[in-house]
Amino acid sequence: MLGEFLKAHRARVNPEDAGLPSHTQRKVKGLRREEVAVLAGVSADYYARLEQGRETNPSAQVLDALSRALKLDTDARAHLHRLAGVVADEGHAPDVVSPALRQLISGMHDMPAFVMNSVLDILAMNALAEALYDPFTPADNAARMTFLDPAAVSFYPRWQWVAQSTVAHLRGVADPKSPRLKQIVEALSESALFTELWEQHEVRGKTQDAKDFVHPAVGPLTFVYHSFDVREAPGQQLVIYRAEPGSPTADALRLLATSRATRAAASPGTTPVPLWLTGTAKSRP
Incomplete structure (x- = not known):
């Protein structure tokens, strides 16, 4: 389920919103795996293993980086952590009042x-x-x-x-x-x-x-x-x-x-x- 969640959400991200060129022809909707990996600061192989279910123990830091790369809101971020079996920390600037x-x-x-x-x-x-x-x-x-x-x-x-x-x-x-x-x-x-x-x-x-x-x-x-x-x-x-x-x-x-x-x-x-x-x-x- 973790891999399915990541795949679904990278398809929702507009490359331009992520600061990536979108004028080139794309075979996939949204971001490529390699682009998510670059944005999150992980290797392309590691991210591919996450989507394929071959890597099942990402750290909280990796999940936070993926949340930023995929532009997840608070609820989606918390759900990503639950899917990975990791308790989401409060490193999201809890002292900032909107x-x-x-x-x-x-x-x-x-x-x-x-x-x-x-x-x-x-x-x-x-x-x-x-x-x-x-x-x-x-x-x-x-x-x-x-x-x-x-x-x-x-x-x-x-x-x-x-x-x-x-x-x-x-x-x-x-x-x-x-x-x-x-x-x-x-x-x-x-x-x-x-x-x-x-x-x-x-x-x-x-x-x-x-x-x-x-x-x-x-x-x-x-x-x-x-x-x-x-x-x-x-x-x-x-x-x-x-x-x-x-x-x-x-x-x-x-x-x-x-x-x-x-x-x-x-x-x-x-x-x-x-x-x-x-x-x-x-x-x-």
């Missing part, structure tokens, strides 16, 4: 919304989420914010529960081989509570739950939050906080949004640039 998703969350004016990766780095936020997490300096990684930022204890009325949930999420979702996870765990190890919870190996994942906060500017807030996997970027999650219409939280959110807009208007050009746009890694744990 412009379409950024536009989507920016249009959510009455709900805080943000995008995180599997190790809880906050990759993008809308204006209301920035206002919500304004007490943290910076609002860059949910785990670092929970354990190492002094604002956390007063911001989270159930701080101990949030701490437990955060660690259980990291255990259950993050790739244990991820260098970024190792970096975060090392940084958070200065927290005795984190070390204790990490050693318990509890695993927990959530897609919906209640969230309670105490914001220094507007007081107590209660949300229902929803978390959605971003299919175009495996490892990313879109998180949305929803307040019940007519509730004190909804009123407080409007006040928070108005206050932030007023401050921004009073100091044009001084709004801090989000860290995920600057490329600065030093602020992350």
Whole structure:
């Protein structure tokens, strides 16, 4: 089946789209085997063996190269890895949030919304989420914010529960081989509570739950939050906080949004640039 998949998809690639001349007469539709091999950086003989089923153990690196050569989308790439019996890694720039998703969350004016990766780095936020997490300096990684930022204890009325949930999420979702996870765990190890919870190996994942906060500017807030996997970027999650219409939280959110807009208007050009746009890694744990 692996060979059939490769053959079918190379027939779909326009040679011009692959940067190859198409004016010559072609006996096959799409790309030739030799052309796929060149684009993927493997030998023509090796690629031929893959299509013929005589080579059945390609590496993840070879599969990724073939995915690029054949211009596979996220779903097709994952399927190629499954056919080869190889787990697809997350080397597809999981920290890059698509412009379409950024536009989507920016249009959510009455709900805080943000995008995180599997190790809880906050990759993008809308204006209301920035206002919500304004007490943290910076609002860059949910785990670092929970354990190492002094604002956390007063911001989270159930701080101990949030701490437990955060660690259980990291255990259950993050790739244990991820260098970024190792970096975060090392940084958070200065927290005795984190070390204790990490050693318990509890695993927990959530897609919906209640969230309670105490914001220094507007007081107590209660949300229902929803978390959605971003299919175009495996490892990313879109998180949305929803307040019940007519509730004190909804009123407080409007006040928070108005206050932030007023401050921004009073100091044009001084709004801090989000860290995920600057490329600065030093602020992350």
